Amino acid sequence: MIHKSHILTAKLSRYMDAMLYHKDYSPTHTMDKYLPDGTTNIIFELTDTPKYIFDNHTKKPKQKCTHVWFSGVLTDYITISASSEEMIVLVFKPGAAYPLIRESVHRFSNKVVSASEIFGPSIMELYSEIKRATTPDQKFRLIEAWLLTRFNDDDFYSEIIQYAIDRIEQSPSVTNITEIAVKSGYSQKQFIQLFKKYVGITPKQFHRIKRFNEILKAVENKEQISWTAIAQDCGYFDQAHFIKDFKSFSGLNPKQYVNDIGDYPNFFPVK
Numbered sequence: 001m002i003h004k005s006h007i008l009t010a011k012l013s014r015y016m017d018a019m020l021y022h023k024d025y026s027p028t029h030t031m032d033k034y035l036p037d038g039t040t041n042i043i044f045e046l047t048d049t050p051k052y053i054f055d056n057h058t059k060k061p062k063q064k065c066t067h068v069w070f071s072g073v074l075t076d077y078i079t080i081s082a083s084s085e086e087m088i089v090l091v092f093k094p095g096a097a098y099p100l101i102r103e104s105v106h107r108f109s110n111k112v113v114s115a116s117e118i119f120g121p122s123i124m125e126l127y128s129e130i131k132r133a134t135t136p137d138q139k140f141r142l143i144e145a146w147l148l149t150r151f152n153d154d155d156f157y158s159e160i161i162q163y164a165i166d167r168i169e170q171s172p173s174v175t176n177i178t179e180i181a182v183k184s185g186y187s188q189k190q191f192i193q194l195f196k197k198y199v200g201i202t203p204k205q206f207h208r209i210k211r212f213n214e215i216l217k218a219v220e221n222k223e224q225i226s227w228t229a230i231a232q233d234c235g236y237f238d239q240a241h242f243i244k245d246f247k248s249f250s251g252l253n254p255k256q257y258v259n260d261i262g263d264y265p266n267f268f269p270v271k
Contacts, residue, residue: 001025006140015096015151018089019143021136025084031059031270032082035216035250036074036209040097040105040200042115044068044143046086046131053112054079056251059270068115068127070101072108073200075209077251079270088130088139090147094169094206095161098198099154100147105200122146160184161198164191168203172210173235177203211235212249215242216266219258227254 006019017039031054045051045067053063056079073094097105101118108118115123126146133139164184168175180203181191195203214234219225231242246254250268260269 002136004136006137006144009144011151012144012147015093015099016091016147017093018091019140020089020091021087021139022084022089023086025082027082027269029082029269031079033077033251033268033270034074034080035077035212035266035268037213037266038073038094038199038201038206038209040073040092040108041071042068042090042092043071044088044127044130045084046088049085051081063112065112066114068123069112070108070115070118071112072097072105072110074110075201075205076110077249077268078112082269088143090143094165095157095198097200099152099157100150102152104197106196109200119150157198160186161195164195164203165199165206168207168210172207172214173233175207175235177207208245209249212245213266215246215254219254219261225258 002021002023003025004021006021008016008019012019033056043051043065045065048066051065052061053065054060055062056077059079092100095105101108103118126142129142130139133142164180167180168177178188181188184191184194186194192202195201195206199206201209211234215230218230218233227242228239231239234242236242236245243253246252246257250257252260252268257268
């Protein structure tokens with residue numbers, strides 16, 4: 001397997017978490033669960049081999065994804081094809097998709113759509129150029145140039161929304177959403193609508209997702225786990241609430257997750 005990560009420019013790192021290249025990934029399992037993390041993604045499948053989204057319960061294909069697609073913010077896990085012959089994944093920071101797509105991100109929450117639906121012919125022209133490029137670095141440079149023509153600086157995102165996101169991400173276990181709304185200068189209702197426009201989900205949903213991801217970080221690489229301690233550290237008042245959230249986002253109870261954890265916290269093999 002080839003796995004390569006692009007070093008982002010200063011401007012792109014403001015909007016993006018990662019630009020990743022994968023080739024010849026052939027796991028023994030056929031499906032992965034992708035657990036919510038608050039990001040949006042653009043995925044380029046470079047071999048014309050379709051990928052599928054499966055029903056979480058029946059495991060039957062329910063959506064085919066080809067060429068380039070856009071994945072909005074998720075509030076529940078989705079089940080996706082595991083293998084990757086050749087693929088590039090762009091991971092955008094929470095709130096950063098709005099300056100890219102220039103419309104409410106909430107429209108695409110819990111949806112995966114063809115990227116051409118959002119970006120028009122330019123994304124397919126880029127796709128063709130990427131396929132002709134012979135090295136990962138050449139492909140990265142083409143994507144980078146395209147992104148720099150798309151991003152539209154947004155002072156409101158930089159100030160109000162980024163402040164709210166930072167507050168939630170820095171202390172998801174003790175975040176007070178009402179206090180953040182007050183400091184934004186907007187009413188609670190206005191703040192929620194603005195947050196949905198930029199981030200795709202409500203502040204409360206985003207807070208729950210970030211708290212869940214704090215749990216995944218706490219679990220990773222720990223040989224002995226005290227679920228009670230982890231739940232308390234992540235701001236849960238009782239074990240029942242903690243387990244309910246965990247199952248909602250992963251489809252598993254915490255012990256099942258630890259027993260079958262994959263190579264990456266937000267990707268879980270379906271066996």
